[in-house]
Amino acid sequence: MVRIMLVDDHAVVRSGLRMLLESKPGIEVVGDAADGDEAIRMALQIKPDLVLMDLSMPHGKDGLTATAELKKLLPDTAVLILTMHDDEEYLFRSIQAGASGYILKSAPHEELLAAIRSVSQGDAYLYPTATKRLMNEYMERVRNGDGADSYEQLSEREKEVLGWIAKGYSNKEIADRLVISVKTVETHKAHIMEKLGLKTRPDLVKYALKKGLLTFDT
Known part of the structure; x- marks a missing residue:
């Protein structure tokens, strides 16, 4: 069972992701947060296996800062970036921050699930054009x-x-x-x-x- 925490400033996005992921076997959504500060506090409490992290969050810490801090505090927790930014700079900065994967919000559900499986197994995942x-x-x-x-x-x-x-x-x-x-x-x-x-x-x-x-x- 992969225990996942969702981090996105849009409640509708978090709700949709929760519905999608909880409908799949082997996945449990154990929490969700609206910004980086809340994500760090919650992750320290529940210690998820994987954090699905948005990058652009206007309030509190952004996704890059939160990822870097999470990897220092919880090195065994994997971070998969889920973002709208199809941007080379964000891609490289996410890798430098310690993220194990980077996928676009426009990706099909099947690709997101494949990314989650890959990252949760200790591998890295980048969408094809990023690679x-x-x-x-x-x-x-x-x-x-x-x-x-x-x-x-x-x-x-x-x-x-x-x-x-x-x-x-x-x-x-x-x-x-x-x-x-x-x-x-x-x-x-x-x-x-x-x-x-x-x-x-x-x-x-x-x-x-x-x-x-x-x-x-x-």
């Missing part, structure tokens, strides 16, 4: 001569494992694809995190996205 933007940003850095970093410290096998992690495959699925043991995958993952200075699986996914390690259908 392409991260790729484009990295490619621009490469063209400007700013692309070399600790990625080159990885072995070819570690780069391969990182790529599969970024695509959302579990350790078992990666092991099956590469015909190695799950323990070996876990060892590779640990080495990757150490070399890149990362701590969690979502961090690895975000890094891979920024590096442009994913391929997309055109």
Whole structure:
């Protein structure tokens, strides 16, 4: 059961989200808040698994500030940004604040539910055009001569494992694809995190996205 808290300054939006989510198995809405200040107070009390966070809230703390504070106070609580802003700056600032996902309010319900499942399982989620933007940003850095970093410290096998992690495959699925043991995958993952200075699986996914390690259908 995924325990979710809703944060949005519009009561109608919170009510609609609650109705949608509570109609789905495996999801429980444990609270809702109208601004960042209320969200932080409530989250400290109920400790949700996931916070569905709006960005633009005119009263109290905005979504970015609230996300950053929540991740410091409750690092195990995932934050999924749900916003109307299809904007590169908001996207990057949300990732920097510690959000594990970013999805638009205009997205279909099925995509929102997929994002919730992904983030609640410890993975990262970005809507497709956002992912392409991260790729484009990295490619621009490469063209400007700013692309070399600790990625080159990885072995070819570690780069391969990182790529599969970024695509959302579990350790078992990666092991099956590469015909190695799950323990070996876990060892590779640990080495990757150490070399890149990362701590969690979502961090690895975000890094891979920024590096442009994913391929997309055109």
